[in-house]
Amino acid sequence: MSSLWEQRAARNESLFREVNENIARLEDRHGATVAGPVFLCECANADCTEHLVVGADVYERVREHPRQFLILPGHEDPRVEKVVETHRDYLIVVKTGAAGDIAEQTQGL
Secondary structure: OOOHHHHHHHHHHHHHHHHHHHHHHHHHHHOOOOOOOEEEOOOOOOOOOOEEEOOHHHHHHHHOOOOEEEEOOOOOOOOOEEEEEEOOOOEEEEEOHHHHHHHHHHOOO
C-alpha cells in the first residue's frame, strides 16, 4: 500500500508531464525555439517551477516509457525514483513502487 505522500508526489509528477506534453505539441505545431524546447522539471516537489532544456528527441525517448521523467540535477528523490541517466543539465529517472504504478495509470489522461 502506498502512502498519501507517494500518491500526491506521483500525481504532481504526472501533472508536470501533462504540461510538458502540451509544450511538445506546441513546439511541433509552431517550430522549436533557438535554444530548444523548454520543459518544466517533473520532480516530486509540487512547488518546483524550474525549467530544463532538452532536445525533442530526448523528450520523445523519455515519453516512450510511462515511468520515466525528466528532472533537474539535485531534484531526485530516492524514495520514489531511481536515476537511470545523468546529464549535465538534466536527469532521467524511473519512478518506482506506487509512484511508478500511478505514473503508468495516468500517462495519456
